[in-house]
Amino acid sequence: MASTSHPESPLDRPGDLIAALPAVLGFVPEKSIVVVTAADDEMGAILRADLADPRVPHLAEMAATAGAEAVIAVIVDDEGAGCPMCADEHRELAHELTVELARWGVELLAAHVVDVVAAGGTWVCADGCGASGRVEDPSASPVAAAAVLDGRRLYARRDELVEVVAVADPQRSAELAAMIEQAGPLDGDRAGALARSDIEHALACAEQLAAGTALRDEQTVRLARSLTDPRVRDTLYALAVGDRAGVAESLWADLSRRLPSPWRVEALVLLAFSAYARGDGPLAGISLDAALTCAPLHRMAGMLDQALQSGMRPEQIRELARTGYRLASQLGVRLPPRQAFGRRAG
Template identity: 60%
Template sequence: MTTHEPDYRFTRPGALIAALPAVLGFVPEKSLVLVALEGGEMGAVMRVDLSKTIGDDLSHLAELAAASGGDTVVVVIVDAEGAPCPMCNQDYRDICDDLSTALSAHGMEIYATHVVDRIEAGGRWHCVDGCGAFGAVEDPMASPLAAAAVLEGRRLYPRRSDLQAVVAVADAGRAASLVPAISEHAQAREADWRADPDGCGRRDVEAAMALAARVNAGAELDESELAMLACALTDVDVRDTLYALAVGADAANAEALWAVLSRTLPDPWRTEALVLLAFSAYARGDGPLAGLSLEAALRSDPEHRMADMLDTALQSGLRPEQIRELAGTGYRLAKRLGVRLPPRRTFGRRAV
């Protein structure tokens, strides 16, 4: 996962470490985190499970760091069990040596490496190379990035598993039970579409926007509404129009709907909801949610073109303002369908 926070300056290790939950969206545990530095500022942030770095090829991680545009990286190893153990430092040094070799192939180097037991107020960090530096982790919730995340509507999760639950199927039995209703609605919709393709698409887009507002207000969808939405997302023109909602004034409504559908619909219809959720999250600068949504979508359909394209963009560090340009297609389609979409909203300077 790659996340950018270009407005945060690298100053103190305790402050940098405390900022990681706000950037990643969750508190990392048993993790290797790379923070690319761009002109002394925090750039791309990449995290992998610590278990995957021991004796593993770190060239892909180095490629991601190089693609971020940074020139050096700060390495943070989060390990509650190993951090207090001086003998464990050799394992960390071995990881850093392998990483340094991989980075050097891209003209990058490690600026500093810190080991921390836990990322919370009172956590302790020390350097891995025996420099003697150590200190306390500042309060992550008092981090400027945490405050910015809250103001921008991003939720911070205690664990990665809590974030994963946002896109996980909530009730597999209920999801399976929706298949007959979806199939029945698909047959009825086919007749409507053949009679008037644009009219059918217009009605679906307008219905989706109305239901999104209801969902964001706390309403639950019934079986017929879920079936209608599942079928609507299989219509390319409808789906591509709905991508534009991610940059509109009612983007929060749309994202709430995509999250509900991601947790409720069965495959393969769930995949389209996951990709819409990923695009919405990516567009507003939430790389962690976008990444997990794409991971789930590609597990369901490895050949999904939009999911693959967004995943490639995210992994290569493409910034949200560039991704938002894709919404232009949705506005053009909406005009053809005769749908009035919410006006575009103004984004601040944030990137993932």
């Protein structure tokens, strides 16, 4: 698995490449296989799977879907670099990935095994070529610096990122479920004025939460029910590109942690869209995983997940918000003005 030579590309510097993974993934990978796609000598989509269930054919298909010309694999195993008995397992995994990628016309340039993604971690090549080295400091990675400047939080473990959208109090969520069910479903033919009122209510709730005041139960119940109205939900997607996007995103995160299934699904997808639009792929991915677990056939969640997996850029996703502004105009709702995204946001 010889790597091509591109002196200016971090793809040829395993220590730097591995150090950049936490900033790209949003957390420090452990017991994982990470597939770094590349095209035109530039890093593309990053795919990760648990080492216990690597789903190699799926990884290969997703890499091809992302437009990869080649990939580099990083096997993160704390028993890896210094474990002779593990070498065969890692070599077999790299070989399986080579075969599956070849089915899609994608080349595996290199496969590295690293014991820990941290400064001073040790990496070796998976095929026994003899190459090895040290991992650079992830906190000093240019990719990490860019992530921090973009306002992204980096997590020590994937579990910490998952907690951002996990239900915080199952018993309390069950109580809310009973209240929502008692209120009943919305009338499918209800007037546009009611949809407009619900959108304005969501905007007010976001500002209230931002001011430090928790939502009351009746507000939460109304939000949960109103998000089942496509006009309300689709209009609120526009908030992801408005100048109060952070305030709105905090509301979706709060609802994701407090609402029960199935009502939390729409909050999760709104959170995913907002995170994706500002370039936070890790949070978008975790939110979509949770949404698709609740509702595997959710159309918007599936579309965003496919876009994320294929490496679609945030600026392309932001174009979907135009529909929200158009609906708001039709309903007579004034939304926050669109914000100007810098180059790094895309």
